Amino acid sequence: MKPSVGPALRRSVRVSVPALVGFYSGLYGLGDSVVALYALFTVIALGALSEVTGPPDRRVRTFLAAVAAGAVLVTLGTLLAVSTWAAAGGMLVVGFVVAYAGTGGPRVVGVATGLQLLYVLPCFPPFRPDTLDQRLLGLVLGGALLIAADRWLLPRSVPTPVPDHMAVLADEVARFTGALADSLRIPAATRPQVARHRDILESAEDLRVTRLPREERPLGPGRRDRSLLATAAAIRASADRSVALAELMSGPGEPPHPRTADLVAESGRVLAGVARTLRAGQAVPVDASGLDAALAAHSAARIPGPATTLRAGLAAVALAEDARLAALAVSGWSGAPRPPPAQTPPMLWFLHVGPAELWWRRLRSHLTPRSVYLQNAVRLALGLAVARVVAGVLDLQHGFWVLLATLSLMRTSASADRSVLVRALAGTLVGAVLAAGVLVLAGDDRSVYVWLLPVVMVATFAAGPLLGLAAAQAGFTVLVAALFAQLSPATWHLAEVRLVDVLVGGLVGALIGAAVWPRGGGAEVRHVAADALRAVADDAEEVAAVLARAPVIVAVADDPGRLHITAVLLEHAYVQYRTEPMPRGAAGPDWLTVVLVVHRLDAYDGALRDRHPALLTAGAGPADPDSDALRAAAAEVARAYRRTAEAVDAGRVPEALAEECRERFTPLPPEGDSRLLDGWGWLHALCDNLARVRRALAGDAGPPVTGDRPRSTPDRSPSSPSDG
Known part of the structure; x- marks a missing residue:
C-alpha cells in the first residue's frame, strides 16, 4: 500500500533539508566540494534509501551505529579505489557482508542499502586517500544533520510499542482466567457462561508477529528481542488455552477438581504480573511462586474422575505452563533476575547466552543454500562486483551511478528484475530529456541550479513512494544534473551519461539475477x-x-x-x-x-x-x-x-x-x-x-489452522526467526 501525500511529503522534507544544508554548507560555506558531496550522500543513504523506525531514542542509536559503520566503509572504499580489481574485490565482500547482516532483523535490514552506498561512493576514481579526512567530515556532518532533522523537523508519529500491545492482551487474558476460575467452582447447571471468547482470540491474533508493523517486529538475535518474542507467544498461547478450557467446560457435567480452578486462578495472577512488567519497562520481577505451588498441589492430587474432569485438569496445567513461561521469558526483556539455568525451560535457552553467541547462531542458521538471506546476499554481491568491474574497465564517467542503479534496481527473481528495469529506464529517459533541457537553458548559470535543487529534491523523494519507481528515477536524474552542475561546468551530455549508466547497471543486475537463483x-x-x-x-x-x-x-x-x-x-x-x-x-x-x-x-x-x-x-x-x-x-x-x-x-x-x-x-x-x-x-x-x-x-486451503495445540509450551509465531 502506497503512503498518502502527507506522510510522503513530510519524510521528503525531513531528508531534503539536512541534505541541502550539508551540501550548501560544505560547498559554499567551507568551499569544499568533497565535504559537500559526502554530507549530501550520507543523508540520501541513511535517510532516503534506509528505513529507520521506532521511538526517537532508538532511531538515534540506529543512525549513530550506521554512521560508525559508514566510516569504516568510506575508509575501505577510499583505500581500495587504487584499482578496479581491488575495488571490485572489496565490493564483493562488502556487498555480501552487509546484505547477509540482514539476518539480524528489521533494524539491520532497514539501513543495509544505505550502508552499501557508503562504500560505493568512495570506491571510484580518483584515488585520493589524502581526502579521507574530508570524506569522513562530510559523513559526520550529514549524519548529525539527519539525526537533528529526524528528531525535531516534522517529527514522525511513534507507533504504540509492541510491549504495550502485549500488556493489553495479558491483562485481557488475566481477567478472563479470573472469571473462568470462579465459574469452574460452580456446578454446570448453575454455571454462568464466561463471555468474550471471540474477543480474546481476536486480540491474540492481533499480536501475531505477521500483523505487527514490519519494522517493529522483535526479530533481532539479541536477548531482549528473543525474550519479547517468546513472551508474546506465551501470552497468545495462554489466551488460546483459556478459551479452549472455557469451551470444554461449557457443556453438562460436574465442575472440575478444586485444584484445577486454583491453577487457573494463579495463572491469571501471573499474567497480570507479566502485564505490569511490560508496561513498566523496567526490571520488575514477576512473582510466580504461587503458580509453582498450585502446579505442585495439582500434580500431587492425582485427580481421578471422568474424561471431562481429566481433560480440564490437563488443560489447566497447559495454561499454567504457558503463564509461567511468559513470566520467565519477560525477565530477559525487562532486565529482571533471570531464572537459574537448571530451572530454565529449553526453549528459553537464550536467557543464559551472550550476545556474540546469539549473533553467531543467527548467522549460522542461514548458512545454507536453502536460505533466501544467503541467496540474496550472494546475488547482490556478485551483481555489485560485476558492475564495478564493468564501470572500471569501460571507464564510464560517473561510474558510481552504475552501481547505484544495480543496488536500487536489482530484485530477488529474474522476472521481477525485467519488470523493474523497464520502468527504471522509462523513468530515466524522461528525466534525461528534462535534465538535458534544463542544462541547455541554464548553461553555466550556477544560481539556477542552486534554487532548482531544493525543489527537485523534495519532489523526487516524495514522488518515489507516491508514484512509483519510474517517477523516482525521472526525478533523480534531474536532481543529479542540478547537483553536479554546481560542482563543475556541465552540458546536456551529463543527462546522456546518466541514462547510459542506469542502463548498464540495470542490465548487470538483470543478468546476474537471471544466472543466480533466477526463480x-x-x-x-x-x-x-x-x-x-x-x-x-x-x-x-x-x-x-x-x-x-x-x-x-x-x-x-x-x-x-x-x-x-x-x-x-x-x-x-x-x-x-x-x-x-x-x-x-x-x-x-x-x-x-x-x-x-x-x-x-x-x-x-x-x-x-x-x-x-x-x-x-x-x-x-x-x-x-x-x-x-x-x-x-x-x-x-x-x-x-x-x-x-x-x-x-x-x-x-x-x-x-x-x-x-x-x-x-x-x-x-x-x-x-x-x-x-x-x-x-x-x-x-x-x-x-x-x-x-x-x-x-491444491488451491483449497479449507478452514483456518486453529486448535491442535499441545498441553505445554506455546507456538512460535510466523515471522519469528528464533533460530534455536
Missing part, C-alpha cells in the same frame, strides 16, 4: 516446504519413541532442531515469495497455510519434548502393546508426510493421504496414560494438518 522465492518456498515436511516426518517417529519411553538419542536442549530451522527458512522464503510478481491469472498454492502448519507442528513437537523428556539409557522403559501401537501409527503418519514432501518437491499436488493414515490407528481411551494421550493427540494433529497442507497446495 527467487517462488522456487525456494517449494523446496524448503518439502524439506520441512520431511523434518516433520522424522520428528513424528522420534517424538513417538520419546512418548513410548523408548531410549532415544537427542540433541542438547539448547540446540535448535532440524524442524525448527526449516520452519524459519520456510517462513523467510514465503516472505520473499510474496514480494515477487505472480503469473497473471494464477492464484498458486496457498503457501501461507503450509507455513502456519509447519510452525504449529514445530511448536507442538517442542512442547511434547519439554513435557516428556527423552530417556537416554538403554532399556529405559518396558515394552507394552500400547506404546508399540503408538510407534507403529507414527511410522504410518511419517510415511504419509514423506510421500507428500516428494510431491511438493516435484511440483505435483499431493495425494489425499490424511484419512488413509488415520484409518491405520485408533486412539487410546481418554483415561489412558497422559504421555500416550499426548501421543495420540499429536498423531491426530499431524493427520489434520496433513489434510490442510494437501488442500492448500
Whole structure:
C-alpha cells in the first residue's frame, strides 16, 4: 500500500533539508566540494534509501551505529579505489557482508542499502586517500544533520510499542482466567457462561508477529528481542488455552477438581504480573511462586474422575505452563533476575547466552543454500562486483551511478528484475530529456541550479513512494544534473551519461539475477516446504519413541532442531515469495497455510519434548502393546508426510493421504496414560494438518489452522526467526 501525500511529503522534507544544508554548507560555506558531496550522500543513504523506525531514542542509536559503520566503509572504499580489481574485490565482500547482516532483523535490514552506498561512493576514481579526512567530515556532518532533522523537523508519529500491545492482551487474558476460575467452582447447571471468547482470540491474533508493523517486529538475535518474542507467544498461547478450557467446560457435567480452578486462578495472577512488567519497562520481577505451588498441589492430587474432569485438569496445567513461561521469558526483556539455568525451560535457552553467541547462531542458521538471506546476499554481491568491474574497465564517467542503479534496481527473481528495469529506464529517459533541457537553458548559470535543487529534491523523494519507481528515477536524474552542475561546468551530455549508466547497471543486475537463483522465492518456498515436511516426518517417529519411553538419542536442549530451522527458512522464503510478481491469472498454492502448519507442528513437537523428556539409557522403559501401537501409527503418519514432501518437491499436488493414515490407528481411551494421550493427540494433529497442507497446495486451503495445540509450551509465531 502506497503512503498518502502527507506522510510522503513530510519524510521528503525531513531528508531534503539536512541534505541541502550539508551540501550548501560544505560547498559554499567551507568551499569544499568533497565535504559537500559526502554530507549530501550520507543523508540520501541513511535517510532516503534506509528505513529507520521506532521511538526517537532508538532511531538515534540506529543512525549513530550506521554512521560508525559508514566510516569504516568510506575508509575501505577510499583505500581500495587504487584499482578496479581491488575495488571490485572489496565490493564483493562488502556487498555480501552487509546484505547477509540482514539476518539480524528489521533494524539491520532497514539501513543495509544505505550502508552499501557508503562504500560505493568512495570506491571510484580518483584515488585520493589524502581526502579521507574530508570524506569522513562530510559523513559526520550529514549524519548529525539527519539525526537533528529526524528528531525535531516534522517529527514522525511513534507507533504504540509492541510491549504495550502485549500488556493489553495479558491483562485481557488475566481477567478472563479470573472469571473462568470462579465459574469452574460452580456446578454446570448453575454455571454462568464466561463471555468474550471471540474477543480474546481476536486480540491474540492481533499480536501475531505477521500483523505487527514490519519494522517493529522483535526479530533481532539479541536477548531482549528473543525474550519479547517468546513472551508474546506465551501470552497468545495462554489466551488460546483459556478459551479452549472455557469451551470444554461449557457443556453438562460436574465442575472440575478444586485444584484445577486454583491453577487457573494463579495463572491469571501471573499474567497480570507479566502485564505490569511490560508496561513498566523496567526490571520488575514477576512473582510466580504461587503458580509453582498450585502446579505442585495439582500434580500431587492425582485427580481421578471422568474424561471431562481429566481433560480440564490437563488443560489447566497447559495454561499454567504457558503463564509461567511468559513470566520467565519477560525477565530477559525487562532486565529482571533471570531464572537459574537448571530451572530454565529449553526453549528459553537464550536467557543464559551472550550476545556474540546469539549473533553467531543467527548467522549460522542461514548458512545454507536453502536460505533466501544467503541467496540474496550472494546475488547482490556478485551483481555489485560485476558492475564495478564493468564501470572500471569501460571507464564510464560517473561510474558510481552504475552501481547505484544495480543496488536500487536489482530484485530477488529474474522476472521481477525485467519488470523493474523497464520502468527504471522509462523513468530515466524522461528525466534525461528534462535534465538535458534544463542544462541547455541554464548553461553555466550556477544560481539556477542552486534554487532548482531544493525543489527537485523534495519532489523526487516524495514522488518515489507516491508514484512509483519510474517517477523516482525521472526525478533523480534531474536532481543529479542540478547537483553536479554546481560542482563543475556541465552540458546536456551529463543527462546522456546518466541514462547510459542506469542502463548498464540495470542490465548487470538483470543478468546476474537471471544466472543466480533466477526463480527467487517462488522456487525456494517449494523446496524448503518439502524439506520441512520431511523434518516433520522424522520428528513424528522420534517424538513417538520419546512418548513410548523408548531410549532415544537427542540433541542438547539448547540446540535448535532440524524442524525448527526449516520452519524459519520456510517462513523467510514465503516472505520473499510474496514480494515477487505472480503469473497473471494464477492464484498458486496457498503457501501461507503450509507455513502456519509447519510452525504449529514445530511448536507442538517442542512442547511434547519439554513435557516428556527423552530417556537416554538403554532399556529405559518396558515394552507394552500400547506404546508399540503408538510407534507403529507414527511410522504410518511419517510415511504419509514423506510421500507428500516428494510431491511438493516435484511440483505435483499431493495425494489425499490424511484419512488413509488415520484409518491405520485408533486412539487410546481418554483415561489412558497422559504421555500416550499426548501421543495420540499429536498423531491426530499431524493427520489434520496433513489434510490442510494437501488442500492448500491444491488451491483449497479449507478452514483456518486453529486448535491442535499441545498441553505445554506455546507456538512460535510466523515471522519469528528464533533460530534455536
